[in-house]
């Protein structure tokens with residue numbers, strides 16, 4: 729679900745899909761100077777949208793060349809111009825964020841991104857936390873409803889995809905702990921009851937990946953706490 733790499737081989741479908749994108753960005757009244765497709769799958773989508781509607785486009789390179797201008801963003805633009813990102817599917821939001829970071833480094837502003845499919849795995853939330861508003865054309869839940877109503881999938885398949893999506897929310901992992909959170913670790917008894925006052929470590933800010941705690945049996949006696957100073961919640 730949400731795999732669009734083969735779209736390029738189906739021009740009529742590509743036209744339909746890009747028409748939906750355009751409709752969405754017109755409906756939302758998005759203002760921008762240029763469009764950038766997140767490489768690689770969304771590149772042809774952005775190209776079709778820009779070509780059909782004569783919108784200026786820029787191209788983000790994933791890898792810098794070691795000859796020529798070595799630019800990571802190709803095309804003409806002015807410093808401070810707003811660039812709209814087009815993406816085929818969003819899972820964690822990393823691809824859009826990386827594209828935005830490269831564009832911003834070159835002096836462009838990124839505030840919005842249009843995506844064909846939101847897989848509802850935390851991308852919207854992650855990007856919002858970085859100041860990028862995501863505009864999905866369809867979400868995985870909507871798609872499942874449509875497919876089930878059309879009897880293209882059965883209830884069991886829809887349920888198992890839902891379960892997978894719920895169990896694989898990337899935002900919790902990529903942003904865990906959220907930035908600004910204070911992290912305490914406490915030793916607990918084997919019964920998992922907290923031993924009060926045994927806070928032996930305090931950290932501020934996101935933990936590096938190699939310090940994430942995997943909740944397996946070997947960590948029965950270790951417990952992590954987050955206290956978020958903004959909303960006063962403890963997780």
Ligand SMILES: O=P(O)(O)OC[C@H]1O[C@H](OP(=O)(O)OP(=O)(O)O)[C@H](O)[C@@H]1O
Pocket residue numbers: 766767768769770815816817818819820821822823824851
């Ligand atoms: O929100 P994310 O977690 O970043 O996932 C979404 C990205 O994953 C896929 O790209 P892929 O990594 O397959 O690269 P490609 O498009 O260059 O093939 C897809 O085309 C999106 O760009």
